[in-house]
Amino acid sequence: MSLEDRLYPLLSLYERMPQGAKRAIGRMYRSLPVRVRLGAHFPEFQSLMEEGEKWSPAQIREYQFEQLRKTLEDAGQHCSFYRKAFAEAGFDWRIRSPDDLQNCPLLDKRLVIDHLPEMVSSAFPKSSRLYITTGGSTGVPVGFYLHKGVSRPKEQAFLEAMWRRAGYFTGARLAVIRGHVTSDKAQGKISSYDATRDWLMLSSYHLTQDRLPEYLEQIEKFKPDLLHAYPSAALQLAEFLETAGQTWRVPLRGVLCGSERLTLPQKRLLERVFKARVYRWYGHSERVILAGEGRDSELFYFWPQYGFVEFGPPDSEGLQEVIGTSFHNLVMPLVRYRTGDYVRLSAATDDNKEFPWPAAVEIAGREQEFLVSNTGRRISLTAFNMHDAVFDDLYAVQFFQDQPGVAEFRYVPGPRFHSSRLQQIESGIRRKLADDFRIVFREVSEVEKTPRGKHKWLVSRIKNAAQSK
Numbered sequence: 350m351s352l353e354d355r356l357y358p359l360l361s362l363y364e365r366m367p368q369g370a371k372r373a374i375g376r377m378y379r380s381l382p383v384r385v386r387l388g389a390h391f392p393e394f395q396s397l398m399e400e401g402e403k404w405s406p407a408q409i410r411e412y413q414f415e416q417l418r419k420t421l422e423d424a425g426q427h428c429s430f431y432r433k434a435f436a437e438a439g440f441d442w443r444i445r446s447p448d449d450l451q452n453c454p455l456l457d458k459r460l461v462i463d464h465l466p467e468m469v470s471s472a473f474p475k476s477s478r479l480y481i482t483t484g485g486s487t488g489v490p491v492g493f494y495l496h497k498g499v500s501r502p503k504e505q506a507f508l509e510a511m512w513r514r515a516g517y518f519t520g521a522r523l524a525v526i527r528g529h530v531t532s533d534k535a536q537g538k539i540s541s542y543d544a545t546r547d548w549l550m551l552s553s554y555h556l557t558q559d560r561l562p563e564y565l566e567q568i569e570k571f572k573p574d575l576l577h578a579y580p581s582a583a584l585q586l587a588e589f590l591e592t593a594g595q596t597w598r599v600p601l602r603g604v605l606c607g608s609e610r611l612t613l614p615q616k617r618l619l620e621r622v623f624k625a626r627v628y629r630w631y632g633h634s635e636r637v638i639l640a641g642e643g644r645d646s647e648l649f650y651f652w653p654q655y656g657f658v659e660f661g662p663p664d665s666e667g668l669q670e671v672i673g674t675s676f677h678n679l680v681m682p683l684v685r686y687r688t689g690d691y692v693r694l695s696a697a698t699d700d701n702k703e704f705p706w707p708a709a710v711e712i713a714g715r716e717q718e719f720l721v722s723n724t725g726r727r728i729s730l731t732a733f734n735m736h737d738a739v740f741d742d743l744y745a746v747q748f749f750q751d752q753p754g755v756a757e758f759r760y761v762p763g764p765r766f767h768s769s770r771l772q773q774i775e776s777g778i779r780r781k782l783a784d785d786f787r788i789v790f791r792e793v794s795e796v797e798k799t800p801r802g803k804h805k806w807l808v809s810r811i812k813n814a815a816q817s818k
Contacts, residue, residue: 351388352381354479354497368542375544383519387502394506401654406705409653414447416676417657421453423470424682430460430467431684447657450674450685457687458489462744462763465492473680482740483634489689490740493635494681500636503677507655508630511641515628516602517575523548524573526582527608528729530554534784540567549573553582554783557726561589569599576604576623580611581719581729587622601625607632609729610712613647631712633690637673637683640712643703648695651707658707659685660694668693668713718807722785723754730806739777742766747796751810756782757789759796 356363363371383391404412424431425442435442438454461468469478478494479501495501509517525543529550532538539552539560549571551564564586568576576583583606590597604619604627611619611629619627630641631649637656640649651658654676661670668691675683692709699705719727730748740746742765749757758778771790778788797808 351391351498351502352386354388354501357479372542372544375547378545379547387505388498390499391502391506394503395510397654398507398510398652401652402704404653406699409705410447413653413657414444417444417447417450417674419679420674420676420682420684423472423679424684427470427472428468428682429471430464431682433467450657450659453685455672455685455687456683458491458689459744461491461493461683461686462489462742469494469681470679478680481634489745490743491635492741493683494678495636496678496680500678503655504632504636507639507652508632511630511639512575512603512605512628514642514644515575515605515626517605520547521574521602522571523575523577523605524551524568524571525549526551526553526556526576526578526586528553528579530780532783537783539563548577553579554726554728554781556582556585556589557724558589558592561586561593561595565595565598572599574602576601576625578604578606579729580606580609580615580619581727583619583623583627584615585727587619590622597623603628616647631690631692631709633688635675635683635686635688636678637675637686638671638688640709646703648697648702648708648710649692649712650702650704651709653706660692660707661687664691718809720748720750720756720782720786720807720809721753721811722783724785725753726783726785728782739774742770745796747805747808749791749808753811754785755787755789757791759791759793761793761796 363374366374378386401409401412421442421444425435426432431442434440434454438452440453441449442453444450473496477497479497480492481495482490482492509519523546525548529541529552532552532555537552537555539555541550542548543550549567551567556564578586583604601623603625604623606616606619606627607630611627616627616629628642629647629649630639632639638651638658639655640651642648643650656676657674659672659674661672663669671688671690671692673683673686673688675686691713693711693713695702695708695710697708702708718730720730721727742763744761744763746761747759749759756778758774760774775788775790779786782788797805
């Protein structure tokens, strides 16, 4: 197991330490060999990606078939949920080719919520699991298990491989604006220093026009190699710079923008303001599928070594749902998992692409949605995403807002949910929203959905006003 996974339960303790102690511990941690910090699997995944980018279609198909067989064998033999689901569907997990997977039943988030204990593999001890939750881009809270010593090193290796296409290098200094909570006060501090990675962590909750000089001062003093931000945060920063008649003065190797949709016109705006390439990618907390732009192309290429991707039938707009089967996470395999995210696939042939991999020209969903405080702050719903158990046992959550500073939290309770949990939920929300919001709770039987039937994180009647502030 990696040292990072061993220390993960102590993260909150580390965060409460004095800054001097954190800096000293962080320097010591950074000095350790990467094999110690991230585990033996990290360099293995690095080698896999370096070699995998050169694979032929035949080599890709062979590798994916091998990984699918491992995932399905574990699911079919050691997970009671899949044993029952496969039997009811008449599906034999001993497939003869990847095409046989089409006969396997689909899995959605509601099934994961209802059957989580039955989806865990009995072949691994509890000590091999790392529990994670996500609200995702849809407002459906899902809890699941990662494989300790495997899932997180794998994710880091793949992310770094993609980021290198935009100028990232080992030891790069990053200025990060991605939902890091620096204060629960509307006028609180805007930054902290992550000594374990030598990164400057900036709040995306306090980014307003009047505090722009503080952000610029902190970033210019830190001199980062790259800016790593939610698209919504990067766009706010660019908007404030242009409104104030200022220019970006820190040379950057690149700008890393993930977790939210970023259109090509928005990307061009950011590249003009920050004078660097803006790199986009698509992934999700469940770690089933991962895609990123190429070195020279703006297509989203789906890594065939990361997971097995399928696409649902096109809707009226030509968009197709992303469906994935996980590789490498055998403590809780996800088979034909409906992500709720939609893409527009590229019509380019393999001869016209950088890699002979499935590729998309557009990732739909992951919109840049904001709650608006009574002081004018805009809180991205992506930044609000929870990664603890606060939303467990809720089938869906959604914010509704028709006036600044008042956030109505709508929730659909599952059978194990009790109203006594609302105080804990309010505390978690309050940490994110700070003290210039009033929170109202409302239990509902169903939350509002998009025309495609996808859950929405936010229903805002002041969206246009919020975007124009």
